[in-house]
Amino acid sequence: MATYSTNEFKGGLKIMLDGDPYTIVENEFVKPGKGQAFNRVKVRNLKTGRVIDKTFKSGESVEAADVIETELQYLYTDGEFYHFMDPSTFEQKSAPQAAVGDNAKWLKEQDLCTVVLWNGEPLSVEPPNFVELKVVETDPGVRGDTSGGGGKPAKLETGAVVRVPLFIEEGEMLRVDTRKGEYVSRAKE
């Protein structure tokens, strides 16, 4: 079992607490001038996203979490699981809906996603920061209006709905920022 001592604590370190994997967000060394030293950390639960405070006696060891970040290609969903493939080894992984969550609406076949694996199983899935998706449903475009002011909703091929300028038409490919959920531009064909 790999462990980390508190003096190895730093932001980004992955540790096990109460059976769940956590990442250290912030580490503060606290010590009275004469007395016991402590490490006070903010940690984020990698399953739930919840951030909590924990205090350790300095010098203690904590179990390391077997958590790695990989780039996997999205293949398809069978409605229950989302299937991914490692493009170099062709090894496949399936992520449950809980791991994908709200990000499902950005997943497009062939796109490379950031998948966090815990003990080899997907824990969370992040889509690329920018994706190119086709408009499948939107009100008819208004010719001559290229200002982008106002805008209208457009439904994309993956099911996501974003606000787009009035001139965008059904069937067009758009570049979208997945972190903000915003239209960026028309995709260059």
Added chain:
Amino acid sequence: MADWRPAAAPETLRRRAALLAEIRGFFARRGVVEVEPPTLGPPAMDPALESLAVDGVPPDGGRRWLQTSPEYAMKRLLAAGSGDIYALGPAWRGGEYGRWHRPEFTLLEWYRVGFDHHRLMDEVAELAAVVCGPRPVERISYREAFLAHAGVDPLAAVEADLAAAVARAGLSLGGVAVEERDTLLDLLLSHVVGPALGHVAATFLHGFPASQAALARLDDDDPRTARRFELFLDGLEIANGYHELTDAAAQRRRFEAERTERHGSGLPVYEADEALLAALEAGIPDCAGVALGVDRLVAVALGARSLAEVRLE
């Protein structure tokens, strides 16, 4: 390219230099003499302090330790009849690194012959006012502070009461449970009580539990407590002082207890500093002494939020 630019701005370091000059002027006006104790010497006995070793030191090529404070050397000087003295210079503590901790830092330590801890608190307040500007001064006993901020009487509480206070404060321990009484008190002081002190005034916390006397004498009026104090400014511990223990036999017993504790915790066990004990036997005058973290005081004076902003590293 290597990151060569110091984090502390040149302008900040100029202001720091001016404050150090103020500190030296403060003592010069009061006839307290600056001394420069050797920074290589015996290790600290306190199990909570980690001394950093230096090997191959002449003339014997042996091992010495970087001082965690100049205390032992200064007490020998006091026994030799130095009178009031101060030292302003570097000190080292292994295993300490964080926003408010560095393994190397600047320490101001001074001793006043004939002072008790209350009179020394007055002087610490005057010095803090010179460096940080005037603010009201308050004194609160360790017991009152724990009752007010942690809802527990630190002198009467049993371990379970202290553990309950830790839980009430919303503190959650990630590792093994803390059961030792003094560790629970340290946990509450460093996480709950200390951060609440020194926000409207310069706050002196005094009357520490006897188990945390360190090098202070016990209080004759209440032997459950020691004549030890700490200064807090803006929630930050700035200084730690004592009405000094001058009894050689009592000091030898404390060293022995610290050796036992070090052995039990798997820490290096050191021989007691016989030169210090001999000086105490020869007799040091009744005095009070205090160690003050200069980097932290400068940080408070300049409104900095970390040590890295105010010291060159």
